[in-house]
Structures are given as C-alpha cells and as structure tokens.
Amino acid sequence: MAVKAESIAKRYFRKTGGANYFYAVKPLTLEIEAGEVAVLTGRSGSGKTTLLNILSGLLAPTEGKVWIDSTDLYSLDDKSLSRLRGERIGVVPQGRSAIDTLTVLENILLPAKLYGRPLPVEAASRWMERLDIANLRDARPAELSGGELRRMAIVRALAQSPDFLFADEPTGDLDDENTNLVLSAFRDYAHEQKKAVFVVTHENDALQYADHIYKMDGGQIM
Template identity: 35%
Template sequence: MIRIQNLHKSLHGGGHKVRIINDLDLHIPAGQFIAITGPSGSGKSTLLGLMAGLDSPTNGDVFLDGKDLTQLDENQLARLRGQKVGIIFQSFYLIPTLTAHENVSIPSELSSGNHSEEKAKEALKSVDLSHRLNHYPRQLSGGEQQRLAVARAFVNNPKLILADEPTGNLDSANSEIIIELLEKLHHQHGVTLVLVTHELDIASRAERIIGLEDGRIVSDTAS
C-alpha cells in the first residue's frame, strides 16, 4: 500500500537546515495495521503528511498504491487522496462554519456526490453522533470533535487511513470508542491503518510497531 524509499525531509529553521526525516525506508503492505511511536519532534506527523502527499520530500520517493506521489501535481494528489485515503489530523481541521453533518458530507460530495447525505449520517451514527448532526464544531466536546474527524476520514471507504494521535485529547472511554472503530474498519473492510500514538497500550493493538527517533526508524517489531 505504501512504499517509501530513501526519504529525506529537511526544513530551514532558525537559520540552519533541520533534518526531520532522515533516509527512511518503509514498506507497509495492503491491509496492515501499523503503529508509529516516538518522542515528540521525532517526525511522526511529518512522515504521515509525506505519506498523504500533503507535504513533499526533499529527496526520495513515496509510492501510494503503486503511484509515485512525487510525480503527481496538486490536482492529481487531491484526487488520489479523495479516492483512497482518509486522514485524521492531530488537530482535527474541522470546518467551523459547517455543521457536523456537513463536515462529514464534504468528502463524499467531492468524490462522487452520490448519497453523500445518507453516507454522512451513517458515518456519524457509527461514531455515536446521530444526536449532534446539526451542531457546529465549537458546540461539540473535544471527544465529539475527534469522533467527527474520524467519521469524516472513513465516510468514503478509503483503502488507507492515516491517523495522527486520534486519541491524544480523549479520556479512556472516548479513546476506546475511536480505537475500536478503527480496528473494525481494519478487520471488516481490510483498511490499511497507520496510527501515530504516544500510548504504548494503543500501539500494542497494532500488528506492527515502528519506533521513530530523529527522523529514523529505530525499531520495527511485530506485536
């Protein structure tokens, strides 16, 4: 599903070059549930952004389902993401002026337009937000906002879900709802799941755990 080769990402910060991803190779087979762990600043979110084609590497290649992301333009990348990728960001990026129902309708409206209202309602039901369809993000609790972000990520039946600390701001009950939902998508629909998390008990539910430090993979274990 994802093949990363000789990946480098550097940025200029404070007048000098900062290496954020440092010669990283990684293959994630289709259908795998993989967790990425590592200290704050180790490059986890950057790596996820590169996998989604939201960010471009300084060097190296990222193949998503056989397509070399570095060879695609913005429109092609957006289309590919719309068809195949669901992303749950570390900060949710919900659209504040749209209701819960509208936020979740957007991805399917953009990609197919068919039954997007119904699909959005179903997705919201599965994250237990049926009673909040017409609420705006600011009227939702942190846990509800995160559940909304998860519903938006899977409403289009993506083959790949990239989740950046999806339980980071949640209490244990809400964390469990989110993780069970992601596990269900993985088990029942064969979704490839890449989950960034600080929490070891959550990481240990994945089939494979990668440890990142200073933009390099320092461990890669089956769990």
C-alpha cells in the first residue's frame, strides 16, 4: 500500500521573468509507503503545501500522475475521487478547518457521516483522549483555542483510520508538550496500524519522528 507521485509538476500562469508561468512544484517522483512517517521540510513558498495537496487528491497536477496503489488518482471523476478521499485519505490542512455549526465531535465524525459509514465514535474518543481534547467533544469550534482546533482537525483525520494521512504544519499552533503528543500519535499510527503518514512542517522537532525526511526548495525535492 503506497502513494506514488510519478513525474508530477504544478505550473501556474503568472508572469515570472521572461515566462508566462512558474512552477510551484517542478517535475518530481516520490513514493510514500505504508507503515512509515515521511516528513517534508523547507522554506515558505518552496512548494510543500502544493505537493501535499497534489498527493492527497486535492489539487490536480499539470504534469504527471499520482497513484494510490493501482489507481490513477486524477483519472477519476470528481465523485469517485471525493469518495476515495473520504474513505482512504485523511488531510489536516493549514489554518482553521472546522465547521462552526457543528460541535467538536460532529466535526470529527463528519467524513464518515457524509458517506453514511458507521460513525467511528470509539476511535474518535480514543484519539481525543490521547490528544487531550476529550473534554471538548460537545463544544463549538468558536469556543476553542487555535491549538485545540488544530488537534480537533488531527483527530478528525485519524479517527477515520485513513490509509494515507497528510498533515500540513500540524504542530504550528501547538506548544512543545502538545507537539510531541501529536507527532508521537502520528508515529504510532503509521507503525502500529501500518498506514502512511506524510507531514509538512517547519519544526525541527518533527524530524526525530520521521522514517524519511525530504527537503524542498524552489519546487524541487533536494
């Protein structure tokens, strides 16, 4: 079980120098295997988030293919791709990603609810306990701090037991203690449940939890 990027690139139309476009991600090939934590670091604007979005099925590349096992992700129509994302891929995006009209627990169970799958209440409770937000299950997102919201998004991704977990700066809003809680949770998830975890981060702390470390600069993996 793996996600494989084959000569993928993302080009945007923007006048840059003499060209009418620029590459956010330059052609690259990458494979993330089940049972490992891959950490991608790099400066702001180096293309990390774009790469994560392409790998997680959120943003189609302008070149190349992304394979999830034997499925060419971007050959799927929107309905099939969305279903696959909902069932096999978990994403923790940057910034706020809560629906304000739902409680914390409802937000966490939302992916399963969308497709009528059995609600992973037990897994949700376990991960909430582990990331220390169990007392917030009935709270509304507006009542949560940035760090709590971040952990809610992480639990939402983990509770679905996705085969591939993508996290974009997951510890950006967290203190050291919570950073370690989250990163160790990712490591255990990958190692114990044999899932693939891909983390984009600035934090050096994350490197010690990584099985593979990638560094990105100017849209290229160094």
